Amino acid sequence: MxxxxxxxxxxxxxxxxxxxxxxxxxxxxxxxxxxxxxxxxxxxxxxxxxxxxxxxxxxxxxxxxxxxxxxxxxxxxxxxxxxxxxxxxxxxxxxxxxxxxxxxxxxxxxxxxxxxxxxxxxxxxxxxxxxxxxxxxxxxxxxxxxxxxxxxxxxxxxxxxxxLRSTKRHFTYEASDEPxxxxxxxxxxxxxxxxxxxxxxxxxxxxxxxxxxKEKFGVLSNFKNLQDSELQKECETLQTTLHFKGHSDVDGRELVQELKNFPDLPSKSMTLLELLTFIHEKELAEIYPNLWTALRIGLTLPVTVAGAERSFSKLKLIKTYLRSTMSQERLSGLSIISINYAVAEQISYDDVIDEFASKKARKVKF
Incomplete structure (x- = not known):
């Protein structure tokens, strides 16, 4: 054991x-x-x-x-x-x-x-x-x-x-193990x-x-220490990273100019959140739109699946013996709603209820 x-x-x-x-x-x-x-x-x-x-x-x-x-x-x-x-x-x-x-x-x-x-x-x-x-x-x-x-x-x-257990050797030339x-x-x-x-x-x-x-978003926190060629390369890499279906959330060339013209920071070592807070307090979001967008994307990336450890505790509450025949799709949907109940409380379900009622109606119109 x-x-x-x-x-x-x-x-x-x-x-x-x-x-x-x-x-x-x-x-x-x-x-x-x-x-x-x-x-x-x-x-x-x-x-x-x-x-x-x-x-x-x-x-x-x-x-x-x-x-x-x-x-x-x-x-x-x-x-x-x-x-x-x-x-x-x-x-x-x-x-x-x-x-x-x-x-x-x-x-x-x-x-x-x-x-x-x-x-x-x-x-x-x-x-x-x-x-x-x-x-x-x-x-x-x-x-x-x-x-x-x-x-x-x-x-x-x-x-x-x-x-110590001794094993029988079948051939004399076999090397003995050293336990x-x-x-x-x-x-x-x-x-x-x-x-x-x-x-x-x-x-x-x-x-x-x-x-x-971190390396892909590292240019946002280390741009003051980069040469022009390195800054250009890092911004192009970030643009490629945020590219999806022919569209990118940031423009690499514009981001280079924004970082070059960015004012002096109060501290040489600032985290992404501190940099975003600095831009917000100084009301610089409209002046540096690409930097503002890239920072918000970098800060909203999930660091870990924090809900994974808690999903099983919700599963025990949702899938009782009365719901033993529930499909996996419906079970996953209810689990997401239960885990993110704070967000679910702010969503209106009127349209979903009306659509569900119309599909489940037992009345036949003549």
Whole structure:
């Protein structure tokens, strides 16, 4: 069973009984949370109690084992208490919490409605560097933190060494494999490196996509430092980017002249939002229409699919047993309306209702 499978069993064991949940609340100050695949924040919240109150969780499991009369619950509580008290589990807890906490804050910031592409790129770049640094020294620090957790639980901080399996060689000239005999080294290679590399790869993929977008709109924030030839090239690239069906939202040649004649900025390093605010406050939109349009397009680009994590919670509310035969198209439409309810409240549905009523009318005119 993997790490999050154990967390799921922990939550299920305590939440299935009010008596067992009361025992948990008596020992643990941080409530156990259920983790889901759809909500990134739930993973951090599910690991947090075991990161800071692992000894209390283990005490709660031992009390459940001693007071329950159900033999199945007794065996499960004993098994989970041994798992939580193991050095391997403590290392996994520290590693997962360190990685998830680093990415969690950036994930929350990127879901902000006011998040900008250039700011998102800098945040992802910082997270990628932090993960690379953590890969180099994180396993050693995780061992130290896990030893402190084991001391609180009064258990020995030693990894159980499994017996190495030997495979029969069919030919004498075959080279023998060199299995990892050190348990800590094996855990670092098979768990720590794999998890950190997967997290860094996901961040790097997101970073490369947003970096490509930032480079196309980078001329809007860096035009004061560009030569005429570079400025001309960047503006033409932006015009091509915003070109659709024979029409472009900006004119590259006019944008070059607007950027050359733009007044001095109050700061050399301004974000796109600060630049747009400057143009709005100085009432320069009519003088620099191409720059005004390009800035608004760049600032309204989606940085992340913030609604993806929340769509499943809406799905549970919409697709009940009464709507089990609903088509996918109608379900998607209702989900969009439910997620964007603030916009939906401002839309008039009179024409849609009239059209629907006319098609569904049971009257026949003679």
């Amino acid at each position: 993997n790490y999050f499978g154990i967390l799921h069993k922990l939550f299920t064991l305590f939440s299935a009984s009010t008596q067992r949940w009361a025992i948990l609340k008596k020992h643990v100050g941080i409530t156990l949370k259920m983790w889901t695949d759809t909500r990134w924040e739930s993973k951090v919240k599910s690991v947090e109690p075991l990161r800071y109150e692992a000894a209390a969780v283990r005490e709660a499991l031992i009390e459940v084992r001693d007071h329950t009369k159900d033999p199945i619950i007794k065996v499960e509580a004993q098994s989970l208490s041994e798992e939580v008290g193991s050095f391997r589990f403590s290392i996994c807890t520290v590693v997962w919490y360190d990685i998830l906490s680093q990415t969690h804050h950036v994930s929350k910031l990127m879901q902000s409605p006011s998040m900008q592409v250039d700011v998102a790129v800098s945040l992802l770049n910082r997270v990628e560097k932090d993960l690379q640094s953590y890969r180099a020294t994180g396993f050693v620090t995780a061992q130290m933190a896990a030893k402190d957790i084991c001391e609180e639980m009064n258990v020995e901080a030693v990894l159980q060494q499994k017996r 990892l005999s050190d348990a800590l080294k094996k855990l670092e290679v098979t768990f720590f490196n794999v998890v950190v590399d997967a997290a860094a790869s996901a961040v790097r993929e997101r970073f490369s996509t947003l970096q490509n977008v």
